[in-house]
Amino acid sequence: MAELIRAFHHDLRSVVGNIHAHIQYLLSDHAGPLTGxxxxxxxxxxxxxxxxxxxxxxxxxxxxxxxxSLNHREPVDLEALAFSVVKAFQVSASHEGITLDFARSGEDPWVLGSELLLGRLADNLVSNALRYTPQGGRVCVTVRGEPEYVILEVRDTGIGIPPHEIPRVFARGHRTEAGREKSPEGIGIGLAISEEIASAHGARIEVESEVGKGSCFRVVFPA
Structure with a gap:
């Protein structure tokens, strides 16, 4: 099964790349000017x-x-990385009527690890927040350094998570009932992957949530 999934991923990635290239070609106006x-x-x-x-x-x-396994670790500017992820989602957030903010700390928070995996972690958390935040809502991403920790925080005004569901949000394949209704296309492994990436970096993910008011996912890295 693992080999089948890897082959499927490789082939699908090729198709996605081809479609993306065509979209970029059209957006660049090479085929003629576009209407709004x-x-x-x-x-x-x-x-x-x-x-x-x-x-x-x-x-x-x-x-x-x-x-x-993080065989190779390097210093990563977590604030710059998180900001690049926020920029990548700005257009889509705007189209969904969601305000996506990035709050700069004015500090220089670096962590040791894999820039690729940390980018995946931030991407998953921001994507998840946007997916479960309704039109008119807000998602705010912050990175700050403390004496013993570096913290990445993604806070939203989304649908929230019931208290009894919070201990299971990182389980593979688990999705809350409200989450399935709001976004039926998800497959329930993004947060599981995020927790594994955090753990591989010696970090932990804390969750605060209130139904109808929103959630906060806080990744706490050792400084």
Missing amino acids: AQRESLETAEFSLRRLALMTDNLAQSVREESL
Whole structure:
């Protein structure tokens, strides 16, 4: 099964890359100027394609545990990394009527680890927050340094998580009932992958949530 999933991931990634190239070609106006509605439609399609790529990456990651061994560690500017993730989601958040903010700390918080995996972690958390935040809501991403910790925080005004569901949010395949209703296309492994990446970096993920008011996912790294 693992080999089948890896082959599926490879083939699907090729298809996604091809579609993305065509969308970028059209957005660059090489085929002629676009109307506002056409550009908005293509940008929405590009965002949906990005989400599909993230879902397939998460599926492949779930059967590739050895990739979390962090054989090579390097200093990573966590604030710059998180900011780049926020920028990547700005257009799609705007289209969904969600305010996506990044709060700079004015500090220089670095962690030791894999920039690729930490990018996946931030991407998963921001994507998850946007998925469960309704139109008119807000998602705020912050990174701050403390004497003993570096903290990445993603806070939203989304649907929230019932208290009895919080201990299970990182279980593979688990999705809350409200989550399935709000976003039926998810497969329930993004948060599991996020926790594994955090753990591989010696970090932990704390969750605060209130139904109807929103959630906060806080990744606490050793400084």
